Amino acid sequence: MKVLSHKDAAYARFVKKLNRRAVPGAAGSQVEEIVSSIVSDVQKRGNAAVFEYTEKFDGLRLSAKSLFVSQEEIDEAYAAVDADVKKAVAASRRNIHAFAKRSMRKDWKAKNREGVIVGERFTPYDRVGVYVPGGKAPLVSSALMTAAFGQATGVPEILAATPAGKDGKINPALLYALVESGATEIIKVGGAQAIAAMALGTKSVLPVEKIFGPGNSFVVEAKRQLVGAVSIDLLPGPSEVLIVADKTANAQFIAADMLAQAEHGGDSVIGFATNSKALLNKVEKELEKQAAELSREKYLREVLKNGTFCLLTKSIEEAVEICNAFAPEHLSLVVENEDCWLDQIRTAGAIYVGPLAAVAVGDFLAGPSHTLPTGGSGKSFSGLRADQFQRRASIVRMDQQALQKSLPAVETFSRVEGLDAHGRSVSIRVE
Ligand SMILES: NC(=O)c1ccc[n+]([C@@H]2O[C@H](COP(=O)([O-])OP(=O)(O)OC[C@H]3O[C@@H](n4cnc5c(N)ncnc54)[C@H](O)[C@@H]3O)[C@@H](O)[C@H]2O)c1
Numbered sequence: 200m201k202v203l204s205h206k207d208a209a210y211a212r213f214v215k216k217l218n219r220r221a222v223p224g225a226a227g228s229q230v231e232e233i234v235s236s237i238v239s240d241v242q243k244r245g246n247a248a249v250f251e252y253t254e255k256f257d258g259l260r261l262s263a264k265s266l267f268v269s270q271e272e273i274d275e276a277y278a279a280v281d282a283d284v285k286k287a288v289a290a291s292r293r294n295i296h297a298f299a300k301r302s303m304r305k306d307w308k309a310k311n312r313e314g315v316i317v318g319e320r321f322t323p324y325d326r327v328g329v330y331v332p333g334g335k336a337p338l339v340s341s342a343l344m345t346a347a348f349g350q351a352t353g354v355p356e357i358l359a360a361t362p363a364g365k366d367g368k369i370n371p372a373l374l375y376a377l378v379e380s381g382a383t384e385i386i387k388v389g390g391a392q393a394i395a396a397m398a399l400g401t402k403s404v405l406p407v408e409k410i411f412g413p414g415n416s417f418v419v420e421a422k423r424q425l426v427g428a429v430s431i432d433l434l435p436g437p438s439e440v441l442i443v444a445d446k447t448a449n450a451q452f453i454a455a456d457m458l459a460q461a462e463h464g465g466d467s468v469i470g471f472a473t474n475s476k477a478l479l480n481k482v483e484k485e486l487e488k489q490a491a492e493l494s495r496e497k498y499l500r501e502v503l504k505n506g507t508f509c510l511l512t513k514s515i516e517e518a519v520e521i522c523n524a525f526a527p528e529h530l531s532l533v534v535e536n537e538d539c540w541l542d543q544i545r546t547a548g549a550i551y552v553g554p555l556a557a558v559a560v561g562d563f564l565a566g567p568s569h570t571l572p573t574g575g576s577g578k579s580f581s582g583l584r585a586d587q588f589q590r591r592a593s594i595v596r597m598d599q600q601a602l603q604k605s606l607p608a609v610e611t612f613s614r615v616e617g618l619d620a621h622g623r624s625v626s627i628r629v630e
């Protein structure tokens with residue numbers, strides 16, 4: 200764990216490094232090369248390549264038949280999942296649908312200055328892909344936090360991809376959540392090969408139009424490389440949280456929120472910035488104490504060692520500047536005059552305001568998607584939302600009078616651009 204005060208010599212350089220730009224594969228890790236060879240192999244050899252990589256990385260032998268989750272497997276999952284889980288999935292789905300309804304784009308029309316009627320029309324995509332990570336934990340909530348938004352906007356075909364275990368089984372709760380969230384087909388494939396299969400199609404998999412969802416660095420890099428063949432939602436990689444707090448905050452709550460994101464393990468990053476020395480000391484102690492009591496201690500230790508920083512800043516203003524440069528996936532803001540500081544935050548994917556706003560409530564239940572930009576990509580992308588499942592077309596219609604009023608400016612543009620056919624196509628209607 201890195202602990203630094205603004206008085207330390209190393210502080211300025213460390214803070215400067217926190218000013219990030221998104222790079223999915225860790226520098227020097229060769230993720231880019233590995234992924235590009237997987238993608239081109241799936242493009243060339245289709246199913247055969249998908250099956251080989253699944254055997255290599257997940258220890259599972261697939262065939263054209265066992266590639267897809269069967270109706271029997273779905274029925275088994277529905278029978279196996281207990282009532283509590285079904286209730287929790289329903290509660291989360293209800294909030295997601297309500298949230299999605301509000302953020303969906305709605306058709307509109309208006310008249311411009313010349314009287315031309317202009318507007319926008321939105322229709323759901325026909326076929327999308329969602330990736331649900333399955334490596335380190337069965338992310339049941341991630342099924343909801345991607346597919347259920349597509350379901351809310353009325354996407355008719357949702358292809359889901361998630362890695363299965365060596366026995367070919369997918370966690371029943373995850374399978375249940377996927378089907379409840381509108382997945383119409385599910386393939387038992389993970390990693391870059393899953394993204395390539397969905398984007399490019401194989402003999403068995405029909406290609407999709409857009410790909411959604413989080414994953415490890417191979418998944419995120421594959422999405423990045425396949426933009427063009429498909430569009431994507433954003434680049435959501437390993438989980439992160441930054442906490443900005445002053446002396447009014449509760450150290451136990453802060454440590455608990457940090458550990459909640461740290462337990463995702465891997466390349467997760469957790470940060471804490473405060474202007475209170477006393478709070479910093481308390482949070483450090485709490486992290487140790489609480490980590491020892493939690494079940495995923497191995498992942499927690501890994502992230503506490505390599506992916507954690509605690510900063511004593513000069514002021515809250517400076518902590519907010521660091522936050523905007525870092526662009527955290529989750530920001531927890533626990534300060535006096537919280538609304539004032541909230542207005543200054545520009546790059547965080549999700550903002551949790553006040554001491555009681557536990558990040559885990561947003562992770563599972565609140566309504567906004569937990570699929571959020573990480574690794575600094577919050578500077579350029581926003582979190583997953585319903586309107587990303589909508590295609591948009593602009594609409595233009597006009598009557599004789601509007602056409603006539605448009606003619607002079609059109610003729611001027613035609614003349615300066617040297618495109619006289621453009622001008623003629625309007626004047627011919629006015630004459
Ligand atoms: N940002 C968000 O909104 C958000 C939400 C949920 C989860 N996440 C993140 O998603 C990630 C999930 O990662 P995961 O690993 O548990 O599951 P995953 O499903 O993303 O990755 C597993 C797949 O990675 C591939 N793989 C593993 N090692 C490989 C190698 N050496 N070379 C090529 N491919 C390889 C395999 O094909 C495997 O199927 C976590 O980092 C978690 O924090 C992010």
Ligand SMILES: [Zn+2]
Pocket residue numbers: 438459460463562
């Ligand atoms: Zn989380």
